[in-house]
Amino acid sequence: MSTPFYVSPQQAMADRAEYARKGIARGRSVVVLTYADGIVFVAENTSRALHKVSEIYDKIAFAAVGRYNEFENLRIGGVRYADLRGYSYDRADVTARGLANVYAQTLGTIFSSVGDKPYEVELVVAEVGRSDGDDQIYRLTPDGSVVDEKNYVVVGGNADSIGNYLGQRHQAGMALTDALRLAVDALARDANGGTPRTLTPEQLEVAVLDRKRVQQRKFKRILGGQLGRLLGGDASAAEDEEPPAAKEAPAAE
Known part of the structure; x- marks a missing residue:
């Protein structure tokens, strides 16, 4: 009779974490950082359908x-949770911290389930406040851990190298144009110190949570010509409204 193969729980968890980490590292990075009027999200993404x-x-x-x-x-699960909680209680009761806790429970359950592979994802949940001191940014890892980040966070790809670059250059109260160009410069850097790439607007997915928007919904995408003008240093482009096709559908699935 053969002896059953035994793997300690610690080793099994370490193997699952390494499996998820390698899958995430193969993806292209996303940078999230604060600026004077909110939070900007910059991803290297050529698709206009898969956000x-x-x-x-x-x-x-x-x-x-x-x-x-x-x-x-x-x-999709997060949108359903937010809609249900906002409808059942009050819209103010829907918070990034609450959503991060829900995601943490889901990811933690999947990660520890015997027989199921862990999710190969890393998430950022951010909420813009009335002032920069009220902004919240949470990073979630595949095992369900939640990290409360300050000012900026990078997930995927060369996250360590990009994070170090941002840490040396990010400043509180930056204008949107400066924050956006810093994020793009960070994404364009080579992890091995080679010549930085040139990223065009067509290779980027950019959105902001803008606390100055009079609308209840603070999220908007920055596309096409508006993105090009912002990258060129035109601060007035930040006041442009996104075209109707770029507006997000009502938050319901």
């Missing part, structure tokens, strides 16, 4: 890297 950054609720947005089908399921 890495999306609206969840009035003041809350979601960014993710990894397997699209897995983080899209989580996004």
